[in-house]
Amino acid sequence: MRGFLAGLVTGVVALLLAGFLFVTQGGMPVATRGPPLPLERFLAGRALHTAVAKEEGRPSPLPADQPTLVAGAKVFGANCAVCHGLPGQPPSAIATGMYPPPPQLWAPGGGVSDDPVGETHWVVQNGIRLTGMPGFASSLSDEELWQVSLLLARANALPPAARQALR
Numbered sequence: 001m002r003g004f005l006a007g008l009v010t011g012v013v014a015l016l017l018a019g020f021l022f023v024t025q026g027g028m029p030v031a032t033r034g035p036p037l038p039l040e041r042f043l044a045g046r047a048l049h050t051a052v053a054k055e056e057g058r059p060s061p062l063p064a065d066q067p068t069l070v071a072g073a074k075v076f077g078a079n080c081a082v083c084h085g086l087p088g089q090p091p092s093a094i095a096t097g098m099y100p101p102p103p104q105l106w107a108p109g110g111g112v113s114d115d116p117v118g119e120t121h122w123v124v125q126n127g128i129r130l131t132g133m134p135g136f137a138s139s140l141s142d143e144e145l146w147q148v149s150l151l152l153a154r155a156n157a158l159p160p161a162a163r164q165a166l167r
Contacts, residue, residue: 036130044130051122058118062146066159072151073158073165075144079136080105086166098132105152106166113155121149 022028029035036044062068077086083095087106095102125145127135136145151162158166 040130048128051126052119055122056116056119058116058121060117060121060146060150062143062150064150064154066161068147069151069154069158069162070165071144072147072149073162075140075148076151077166079140080148081166083132087163100131102132105155113153113157115153117146117149117153120152121145124148 028037076084082092083098083102085091085095085104085106089106091101091104095104123133124140125135125137125142127133140148151158154162
């Protein structure tokens, strides 16, 4: 039994030392073009899914009417378009240089209109670690966060005034 415990402790210490050396000797990719490690991708994906799942059913306190969607388009244009694009526009230089690349929300087949509005609100409010997506909780009001979330939830069926505000 004593030999088993000594072997277990030695194995754990060796594993921790190998991980430490891997990171401190430059083995971990840190450049924006470096792909994530498999464990990093798995852990970040599971953590995000768990956090967002709690909020996806949350309804918006605002109506999805034209004034709300127009206001959301203005907030999006001022805060989000540089990374996520605008209808009919190519990705910006900033978006092209990011890893992982930010989704182009207005590109054909793109968008988040199939995501529940509560999920989008959570992402806009909190951001997503390791992706470049910032959280806007301290820079936008809750009303503005919901306006943008409703805009994206209705991206495929916006009224003309909201589409015009995005140009």
